Structures are given as structure tokens and as C-alpha cells.
Amino acid sequence: NAGMCWASQDFVRILENVKARGILQSTFSYFFLEQNKIDKKKIQENFNLTAGELDIILNNPGKGEGIFRIGDSSVWIQTDPSDKEMMFIESNEAVLQELLNNMKKVQGYAG
Known part of the structure; x- marks a missing residue:
């Protein structure tokens, strides 16, 4: 077994990089923090987040606030x-x- 931590507030940059996209495709759990509203369509297309989940990560979430997703299950979370x-x-x-x-x-x- 292996693990990897990848953090970015620029999802599209990762998506458009061939090598990085491979990491996204083989990842089972994600922690979505604040994302740029410009990327809403790309995020929705690639992760099928609900309108409520998108609202959390696109509309000025608090420090450490986001969506933690494992497989098809998601939960709102705020870290400190x-x-x-x-x-x-x-x-x-x-x-x-x-x-x-x-x-x-x-x-x-x-x-």
C-alpha cells in the first residue's frame, strides 16, 4: 500500500498536465478546498460534485473548510x-x- 498527498488551489493546472492527470485518475479520496469560480464547469465535469458541494468550495469558504470525498461519498469538513x-x-x-x-x-x- 502507498499514500500520497497532493494539494492545489489550481485544479485545472493539474487536470491539463498529462502526468498529473494520471494521479487524479487513480486517486480514490479527495479533499477539495477553495477553488476558483472560473473552474466550476471543469470541476463539475470531472468530479460530479453537487450544487451544495460546489457552493462550499467556490464561495469563499473559511480557512480549512472544504469537501472531503472518498469514492462517491462526500462530507463537509473544516480543519484547524x-x-x-x-x-x-x-x-x-x-x-x-x-x-x-x-x-x-x-x-x-x-x-
Whole structure:
């Protein structure tokens, strides 16, 4: 058995990449966080989300709020990630640096 974690707020970029699309096709569980409204049709075509599920991920969900889907079953979920967890997934260098600086100040984190 193997596992993989892939995070993106740009679903269409993954969909249009041949190698990345293969990962999507062989994945059984998904965690949909906020997506761009422009991508609504592509998301609906590829994942068959309900109108309510689309509403959650397209209309300014809260931090960590989204849809967790396993097979054909979905549930609304809201996570409360720690700063360390956010560091793992953050791709914006300026935001990452701010997280690191805050951790050093608040927690005495030595990096």
C-alpha cells in the first residue's frame, strides 16, 4: 500500500498536465478546498460534485473548510491546521516566511 498527498488551489493546472492527470485518475479520496469560480464547469465535469458541494468550495469558504470525498461519498469538513501544518503546505514564499517569523516570536521556534 502507498499514500500520497497532493494539494492545489489550481485544479485545472493539474487536470491539463498529462502526468498529473494520471494521479487524479487513480486517486480514490479527495479533499477539495477553495477553488476558483472560473473552474466550476471543469470541476463539475470531472468530479460530479453537487450544487451544495460546489457552493462550499467556490464561495469563499473559511480557512480549512472544504469537501472531503472518498469514492462517491462526500462530507463537509473544516480543519484547524497548526502553523507547522501550514508550513508544510504553503507555497507562497512571503506567507511561509511570515509563518516562520511568527513561530519564532510566539513559540521560541528555532527552525
